[in-house]
Amino acid sequence: MTVSWGAYRRARRRSRQAWALLVVLALSVLSIVLWFFTAGQFAAAEPAVAGPSQAPVFDGTWMKPVVPVYPVPQGSARAALDGLAVKGRAPNINYQREAFGQAWLDVDRNGCDTRNDILRRDLASVGFTEGSTCRVASGAIVEPYTGTAVEFRRGPESSKEIQIDHVVALGDAWQKGAQGLTPQQRQSLANDPLNLIAADGPANQQKSAGDAATWLPKNKNIRCHYVARQISVKASYGLWVTQPEKDAMKRVLDSCPxxxxxxAR
Known part of the structure; x- marks a missing residue:
């Protein structure tokens, strides 16, 4: 079989073009892989909407302030951590949830209980039950502890998917100074928007009464804010930290000095 010189040249040209395309594709894949394993994996984990680290703790247009024991110290979380007392845990005796008042009271007297206040604050595209401007029926959230997008729907089972977490767990607070607070101060601690975040139900259950030494959010992007919030709450209510807890908090803050x-802002 005889192949003309022109056909041979055309075949060579197509072959070179094919190889050039393969090289371009390979370089593109390589650049994507390098991007992902440097900055991309962290960018991909960022919430698509404002999370707790961007959103205000307090919205004065419909919330009223809860008066803490002390004002939150201004400045770095690391400095505030160094200002907290370091002690061992007090005995976990006589702890009852009722020591912090009835769950989800309307402590700020704005007409809505605390759970619905926090759902309204933390969810986007909030919908209310028919005839109510308080009872949250639906909404969307990029859940802070896992970093996953969740659609909230009120219901006997679905409501459990998003729970309201006490950033400083009440059981932890009880063993680190809250026993010395007045009933009114403990009620404020349990309902203070600073100490409350709408969060993934299973993650909240896993955390239980854990402190930073025993539990941190799976989503590493929220850890600096989470630890700073725990420190702020403990400073605001005169609570202390254990040495392992302080060490764990310092390790987190080393990445965000x-x-x-x-x-509240």
């Missing part, structure tokens, strides 16, 4: 304390 400029992390400020968190206050």
């Amino acid at each position: 400029d992390q400020p304390t968190i206050a």
